[in-house]
Amino acid sequence: MAIHEVEFKSFNEIETVKGWIYTPIREPIGVVQIVHGYGEHSRRYLHMILTLNEAGFVVAADDHVGHGKTAYDSDNWSNWGDKGYMTMAEDEQKLRELIKEDYGDLPYFMFGHSMGSMIARLYATKYGEELDGLILCGTSEIFPEMENIVSELKAEIDAGNGEQVDPDYQNRMFEWMTERIENPNTPNDWISKDPDIVADHANDPFNNFTSVPNIQSLYQFAQMIQQILGTEWSEKVPTDIPIYNIAGDEDPVGRYGEGVYAVSNWLLETGHQVKTKLYSGYRHEIHNHREIRDEVVAGIIDFITEHARVKAN
Template sequence: MPHVREHALDGTRGTVAVTEWPHPAPRFLALLVHGYGEHAGRYAGLAALLPGHGAAVYAPDHMGHGRSAGERVVIEDFEDVVTDVHAVAELARAAHPGLPLVLVGHSMGGLIAARFAQRYGHELTALVLSGPVIGAWELPGRLLALDEIPDVPISPGALSRDPAVGAAYAADPLVWHGPMKRPTLEAFVRTLETVAKGGDVGPLPLLWLHGDDDRLVPLPGSRVGVERLSGGRAAERIFPGARHEVFNETNREQVLAEVLAFLDPLLPR
């Protein structure tokens, strides 16, 4: 098991738990931003591989998620989460001054990472978005139109073609298995609009990863947002048959190889 370090930061709304996968002499920093209802520990497989390619890896649990403080899965303002992620970036840079910073956001984490890039893009070397909640995502509006949010948890089978991924997700006590909450849905709607109006990220290199069988965050809706955010300059890798979590898919080695091929020309040797 690779060595990890745990940190606790004072976040905007309570303690934020941060996991670090260290590197003795890194050439870049990787900041992983997880999705809705989950936690940074679900990225241990990806995070443990990145130090082998020269990264020191940091990953927070967002407020209301995992081991961080707050009512479960309640996010009233995603701007606060972006501010917390920026505090994690500062923690990483304090330990390793002057290194390039790569931001990787999945699903809801893609929305957070997109907004981070709009606010702090000058601090980034590259942005990687995986199945990002960005652009046209209809689920929050549909649920908010109901008098009561139905108790319909995420189907584990929608995550990956690998049944072990779904089984681990279903058994994970740090994963939220209940209904979405109205304040969080309202915050999604506001932040989708904020990012849509927030302008593109200019010349910042952006890689978009998506499974073409993603039933949780459909590919066409994300395309609208990615093209707007990147100014049409994004590199894209669409994986046939893959579901929502491309880093946990049956072709995960191919996905990682695509990420490294994208990053290598941007990073010091």
Template sequence: MPTFTDPQGVRIHYQHWRVPEPVAVVQLVHGVGEHIGRYGALVEALNAAGYSVWADDHRGHGQTGFEQHGGDLDRMGRLGPGGLRAAIHDVHLFTGVIRETEGDGVPLVLLGHSWGSLMAQILLERHPHDWDAVVLTGTAYRTPIHMNSGDLNRRHRHLGTTGLEWLSRDPAVAEAFVADPYTTAVPLQQLFGLIEAARLLGRPGRGLPEELPLLIMVGSDDALGGEKSALKLANAYASRGGLADVTLTVYDGARHEIFNETNQEEVRGDLVRWLDERFAVD
């Protein structure tokens, strides 16, 4: 797996799945406690539709975290020196790595899921011209009122015994997460600390590029935010941010990990169609 080294000396591991003459390139930003290996079906679908995909294991996660913590799996998810600010900076550094290889002539799409979508929101405010489209999945409006920072499994705990029933209606998803040595179910606030976790809070910035397309995709039963939070976020990007092309898709009954849901083929299809409408050349 190729790597680049961040300013704190952490080697960030990444992968790429490139196609000849891509329609666009998708930079995938995964969530907390997981890794890019959980996105195989999404990568295959995007490749089949003509999109190259690049994804990194963030500091503290996946192969990056395994090396960073000397193989201590009990420390997975912990970000290390620089904390959240360094993790966000690494995602932006990775954008530069992608641009160096793919060139500036190919559209670059930032796709963030869960924690990755929160970092994507922050990066969009700081570097609004660095991507040609942004996709946020399993996301929320970043205020304590609209984003759940408590027990995400509370309303689903009666459905199983893993403590991860909130992820998907498919029980196999929670079971696989528990069995995966490179994942951790330790809550974000515990992994990062309350001060670091609070750095994720905020609102969409003002004066974003009007022409930048934004897609928000969530399940109606997503414990992190759900439909109301996503609607507030979409409206804020249109009114406060000034974006003219904002799309919100809500999947009835779906939970947090829409790419691992029982209707995941529908979700992948909707994503590809949205991308095609903006980047595909007849």
């Protein structure tokens, strides 16, 4: 495996996004672009990246504005810019353009986890022609209280407070995630039943759950969620993109499976090809849980290998 560091100017015209392209040692058969979630960074997917490389896939990933190495280098964890909710999706297209320079003829797949799945779903509405397959992991339907939070955030922005940081809004967005967990040890126990994974997440200097995005940035995050609801969203996604929708059935982000199936049903109602798989007894980060991560990645590889082969033929 070879690792190539890349960087490019963000769509927000403020940040320089840091990214990486991981290449296999043999002739590649396709490309997978990994889109990470809220409050984390792309190198938390190294197990998946290495396994995909071994299977013959080039892997590309970046750290979003306000996240990971991008934020670490600029010391800007709070401000995602003022260019709107498509900023991160547009940055993924910029990374895609870099990939095209060397691997433009290969089948191309996007994997998005959590907020990354929201970004991928937005990406598919504008750049769906770029995709040969889409993998959604830990995706969402709607968060409780989101309409009220959106209205309050918009009022704050209209009052000129968009660049202020108020942890209360982020707390309200996420505090309900542990409601079904008996005696949670931390507010982030919804991530995984494995305490080592939760601790690793908390101790990672490139994660930023403690560095709260400003009001304008949280408003963009909330708008992402609002823009990917119902058949109004799925009818904008090209119907020839095969989609693999996976999650844990104890994941609150996907409303314990109900929200995951809602997303798949929207897609089915608008004529899409969707395969849905829930992992029983697991929470949000199924791709990191040591008991099942090999099985999860194997399922992803089976999906993308099948559709890479279809394109090649």
